[in-house]
Amino acid sequence: MHPEPDYTIDTFHRGAFQLVQPAGKGHRAGLDAMVLAGAVPNGFSGRLADLGAGAGAAGLAVAARCKDARVVLVEREAEMAACARQSLALAANAALAGRVEVLEADVELSGRDRERAGLADRTFDFIIMNPPFNAAADRATPDLLRRQAHVMENGLFERWLRTAAAIAQPEADVAIIARPASLGDILAALDGRFGSPRALPIHPRPEANAIRILVRARKGARGMLNLLPPLILHEQEGHAFTEQADAIINGRATLFTD
């Protein structure tokens, strides 16, 4: 018998960086994190916060592609923050480790508590987030889903975007990946904080409903919502990624050119 490993080391961006994460339990980083990282334009060179970073996949993906970006991985769970620190110690990540730090802090803190935890007001040029949702909800019966949906996420985007708006510099961008069901809550929570939102639906196949939505907006901007052409992950048949999805997932393209 082989013992189950406690941790795995996975390679992303065709070898550009590696990620330590707990094996076989909880939420494992993958597609969502890579797509979220794809919201940051090429050549971004400021300070970026990855809120609720988990093991750090999205933030590391930005650091790997944007060679002058400085990244802070903000994670509340000690075990996940420890994974992120281990990732930074890997030889494979030497090229980016000097530009990435791990901050063990709760995104939902506010006021002085947030500042004391290391998240000072107006200190980030870009904020990315993949807020946790109860993954069980995706597998629940429609009835259960209906009853729990609002309870589960009640105020989640409001609290996370309140923090994002506080720590953002003027004209800083925020990018959020979430379920399409959360779009209304996200737009409401952006209102008055970040403007000119651009929403990009992510469909598993051309003829299937969206499974995720990527929203990007700018602090202080006042434009209205734009709906961008969708990202399609796979063709209608087969398991291969589409050319665009493959480029995004592997850090060779971005979803926003500006």
Added chain:
Amino acid sequence: MHPEPDYTIDTFHRGAFQLVQPAGKGHRAGLDAMVLAGAVPNGFSGRLADLGAGAGAAGLAVAARCKDARVVLVEREAEMAACARQSLALAANAALAGRVEVLEADVELSGRDRERAGLADRTFDFIIMNPPFNAAADRATPDLLRRQAHVMENGLFERWLRTAAAIAQPEADVAIIARPASLGDILAALDGRFGSPRALPIHPRPEANAIRILVRARKGARGMLNLLPPLILHEQEGHAFTEQADAIINGRATLFTD
């Protein structure tokens, strides 16, 4: 010199019905109305209200495709309601005129005023709407647009969906066509009235942002937002409609199968 005509008679659905409308001024019916009508499934056989019907293009398109549907065109402007009545008197519309009536009433009435105007509670099985927006806004400068956007539409969807919810039978559907910028307001106004919303973006070309969004939801349903694959009007090059757009616009297909 030829005098400008006051009214035109346009043919839709490849001859299935004709529409009288004022020439050369105001909002002329076309694509939006045909796409909105495409939200009603084939074989729909109940009573449908077209709120803010204008000359009646969307409601007539439903009546032309759904041979057992009964349609009420609700329009506040006397001139537009008169156009709708003239349309019903045309020989070309004889097959559907007996199932269509024109109600000159303001959608924004409430309570007893609304009922007295002819819109009784719980009397419709489907409600479609293309709420007016200041078309000038689409041509305004971004700055002007930003300043006016919230003022122009402040509460519009709230008031229209309040009426829709009142006149809808239990489990009746509502369909709305609007600008993507209005999606947040629409979702907020649906909340607590119509559930299980399905949003379908409409893009002029595959690589262009959406210009319209079609939203359908059901009274009393409690499911979360789904984002459907988009409708693309034209291929990336050329002026011809895509196969799907052509079928929708000409009443040979629908955007929702149920």
